Amino acid sequence: MKTVKKTTLGDKLFDLLSSGKVCLGLLVLYLVNQCIIAVIVHPLGADMLNLQMTMNGALFAKIVQGWTPDQLSAYYRHFYFDFPHPFIYAAFLASAVATLSKQLDAAKASMHRFLFYLPFVAATCDLLENCLHLVLIPMVPDVPGILVTISGAATNIKWFLAFTCLGGVGYLGFRRLLIKKVTGK
Numbered sequence: 001m002k003t004v005k006k007t008t009l010g011d012k013l014f015d016l017l018s019s020g021k022v023c024l025g026l027l028v029l030y031l032v033n034q035c036i037i038a039v040i041v042h043p044l045g046a047d048m049l050n051l052q053m054t055m056n057g058a059l060f061a062k063i064v065q066g067w068t069p070d071q072l073s074a075y076y077r078h079f080y081f082d083f084p085h086p087f088i089y090a091a092f093l094a095s096a097v098a099t100l101s102k103q104l105d106a107a108k109a110s111m112h113r114f115l116f117y118l119p120f121v122a123a124t125c126d127l128l129e130n131c132l133h134l135v136l137i138p139m140v141p142d143v144p145g146i147l148v149t150i151s152g153a154a155t156n157i158k159w160f161l162a163f164t165c166l167g168g169v170g171y172l173g174f175r176r177l178l179i180k181k182v183t184g185k
Contacts, residue, residue, distance in 0.1 A: 014116060017091065018098035026092035033085055040078040043071050052129065053159075055152030057145035064140045075137075082130055086123030093119035093165045100172035104179065115168040122161035125154040 016022070041048045044067070051063045067075070094116050101112040132151040136143050179185070 010113075010117070013094070014098045014113075017095035018102040019095070020099055023092065023095040023099045026088065026095050030085075030088050030092045033081055033088055037078055037081045037085065040074055040081070043074050047071075048075070051133075052155045053152055055149045057143045057148040060136065060148045060151075061141040061143050064137055072137075079130060079134070083127070086126040089162070090119040090123035093162070093169065096169045097165070097172065100169065100176055103176055104172065112172075115165055115172075118161050118165040118168075122158045122165065125158035125161070128154040129158065 044051075047063050047066070051060060054060050054063070064072070097112060097116045097119075101109065101116070104112075106112050129151050132147055132154070136147055136151065
C-alpha cells in the first residue's frame with residue numbers, strides 16, 4: 001500500500017521561502033521599504049514610537065495634538081509603505097528561518113516551525129495597529145482608551161515577536177556557521 005504524504009499550505013510556504021535567493025531578495029525589499037518609511041517619518045522623531053507603543057488614550061491624543069499639519073500629513077503618508085511592510089518583513093523573517101532550517105537539516109523541527117510562523121503573527125499585530133491608528137487619529141482628542149490599549153498591546157506584541165524571531169534567526173545562523181566551520185559543509 002502506498003503512503004500518501006500530506007502537504008499543508010504551511011509546508012508549501014516553507015518550501016517556497018526556503019531559498020537563499022528568495023531570502024536575499026526579501027531582505028533587500030525590506031531594507032528599501034524600511035528606509036522609505038524612515039525618511040517619511042523622520043520629522044516625527046521619538047513621537048512616532050511613543051504613539052505606537054502607548055496604551056494611554058490621553059498620551060495618544062497629546063502626541064497627535066502636538067504634531068504640526070506637516071507632521072500629521074507625514075504620518076498619514078507613511079501608511080502607503082507601512083501597510084505592505086508587515087507582509088514584507090514577515091516573508092523575510094520566515095524565509096530566513098526556512099532557509100537556515102533547511103541548511104541545518106531541521107526543516108521539520110517543531111521549534112523551527114514555531115519560529116517560521118512567529119513573524120506572521122507579528123505582522124497581523126502590525127496591521128491591527130495600523131488600522132486602529134487610522135481610526136483613532138481623527139477621533140483626537142476623544143480617543144476611546146480601550147482602542148488605544150488594544151493598539152499599544154498589538155504594537156508591543158509585534159515588537160516582542162519580531163525580535164524573538166530575529167533572535168532565533170541569529171541563533172540558527174550562528175549554529176549554521178559553527179557547523180560549516182567544523183564540518184566544512
